[in-house]
Amino acid sequence: NAGVTQTPKFQVLKTGQSMTLQCAQDMNHNSMYWYRQDPGMGLRLIYYSASEGTTDKGEVPNGYNVSRLNKREFSLRLESAAPSQTSVYFCASSEAIGGVAGDTQYFGPGTRLTVL
């Protein structure tokens, strides 16, 4: 049982390049999330998916797109990377449909992205 897995672990991009961060969970969870972590800022929600087939914007969605490919997988795409998107990106999942209050979120190991 791997929990939440993310690929790649590290990535360096040049400004304007695009890439997709992959996330998968094997816990049969319904809700999935993408966060970014910046020094002194905690974690901020980028996008979330309350169930298979639905996605919604979080606190900081600009410059990103997401796809809930199926119940297991939730990808994050940067169409034209900018230096301000240099960050550590975490994917998380939780059991309930709709991210019910109190539902525990389980996190992946993160992707460290640098945009030059």
Add this chain to the structure above:
Amino acid sequence: AQSVTQLGSHVSVSEGALVLLRCNYSSSVPPYLFWYVQYPNQGLQLLLKYTSAATLVKGINGFEAEFKKSETSFHLTKPSAHMSDAAEYFCAVSDLGGGADGLTFGKGTHLIIQP
């Protein structure tokens, strides 16, 4: 709307001393409260969570936290610090008003253990 304030971006304690990490929350409805720990270069791991069953919550690795509604606080404690406790700690809040996105995180407290 919900928010979390963690007092002290860095806390330093001696090995064997009491650990106290402070968290205050703002929520218009009864909250659910979480503490997560992040070890260097790793993801977040749940330490404990409060869901209204009991005000004193025990978690993993000897940590516990007490929910105090009158003080809107959920401070994390451990009686005796160990070198392996050195990590970043995040307090988070979730309530019905938060919607499907669930968690709002504090900015984190870096715990340093002095030998």
